[in-house]
Amino acid sequence: MLLLVVSIGLAVSIGSAGLSLSDVWGILIYKITGIHLFGDWSDSDVAIVMQIRLSRVILAVLVGACLATAGAGFQGVLRNPLADPYTLGVASGSSVGAAFIIFFGLQSLMGLWTIPLVAFVTGALTLFAVFALARSKGAMAVETLILAGVIIQSFLGAFVSFMVSMSEGVVNQILYWLMGSLALRSWDHVYMLLPFLIVGVPLIAFFAHRLNLFAFGERHAAHLGVNVERTKLIVLVGSTLLTAAAVSVSGVIGFVGLVVPHLLRLLVGPDYRRIIPLSAIGGGIFVLWADTVARIALSPREIQLGIVTALVGAPFFALLLYRHKLGGKGGM
Structure with missing residues (x-):
């Protein structure tokens, strides 16, 4: 949590507008406490800090928390360390909705909310299509x-x-949306995503102990009193809604839900009672710094956020595979 707070403070202070550190923090302190301690700034400076930088920083934290928590949920239910929030096709579903709106020029249909709402709905509908295809006699096998x-x-x-x-x-x-970005986002997108985070993360964390039992197999978990099918359904729906909500406001951002839970598993062990809440924090930190790099690396131009997360996530993923290969050889 301390690292998250420090990261937020540093990310808000960094930008291409040329504001000094004293001006940024003077504005923040003034807006929070109403006390003008130091700094001499204009109304445009206040707008840059409060409406552009701070909203984007908070949104990056929320998006990262949603994707990483969803990734932990998927890995727990599917018992697959390579599962991520897009395993069940939610990204493709949201992408179809967003691409459809952009393709036919309907972005102004509901104003700022058009693409996020349509992307969220099509992403959620994708989940139900997957469930309908996978369900057999009231049960859903992981492989199916x-x-x-x-x-x-x-x-x-x-x-x-x-x-x-x-x-x-x-x-x-369309391509920019598919590569993911937090540019031109506002507090409205933060307010849209926040309720999903408030409900989704505690919901998945509530089932953390059951996910620990899933590691021994569904039959063993059922013998220990776990309602396997209900647990899978609730965790998968919660994880998918978190993913659809995040994708709807940011576009497709890969590797967050794969890398963060893996890294935390290496640091704190396999207990989902720790992995899930820490994934929310770690995911927020990861996306926040990835977005900060995207903003300033080639300033005044921006790199798409999905590109940055892939550049960081892909080598890490390759390292995981390499470690797994070495572990397999050692076991032989």
């Missing part, structure tokens, strides 16, 4: 669930590719 997610993801991904190939003037808008 993953396979259904792969099928739906590939199918919807083809639609997105089709719209990208057919678009001309808006192809860049």
Whole structure:
């Protein structure tokens, strides 16, 4: 938590507007306490700090917390350390909705909320399609669930590719959304995402002990009194809604839900009672610094956030595979 608070403070202080550290913190202290301690700033400086930087920093923390918590939930239920928030095709579902809106020029249909709302709805509908495909006799086998997610993801991904190939003037808008970004976001997006985080993280954390039992197999967990199917359904729905909400405001940002729970598992062990809440904090820190790098690395131009997380996440993922390979050789 201390690292998160320090990261927020540093990220708000960094930017291309040329504001000094004393001005930034003078504005923050004045807005929080009403006391003007130091600094001499204009109304535009206040707007830059409060409306642009701070809202973006808070949104980055929320997006990272949602994706990392969802990743921990997916890995626990599917008993697969390589599962991530997009395993069940939610990203493809949200991408179809966003690409459809951009392709047909309907962004102004509901104002600022158009793309986020449509992306969230199509992402949630994707989940129910996967459940319908995977459910058999009231139960969902893990292998069938993953396979259904792969099928739906590939199918919807083809639609997105089709719209990208057919678009001309808006192809860049679609691609930018698919690569993920927090540019041009506001407090409205923070207010949209916050309720999902407030409800979703405690919900998944409530099932942390049951997820620990899942590690021994579903049959063993059932013998210990766990309602396996209900637990899987609630955790998967909660994780998917967190993912859909995050993707709807930021676009597709990869590797967060894969890397953060893995790293925490190495640091604090396999207990989901620790992994889930720490994933929320660690995910927020990871995306916050990734977005800060995206903002300032090539200033005044911005790098897409999804590119930065992939550049960091892919080498880490390769390291995990390498360690796993060494562990397998050692076991032999």
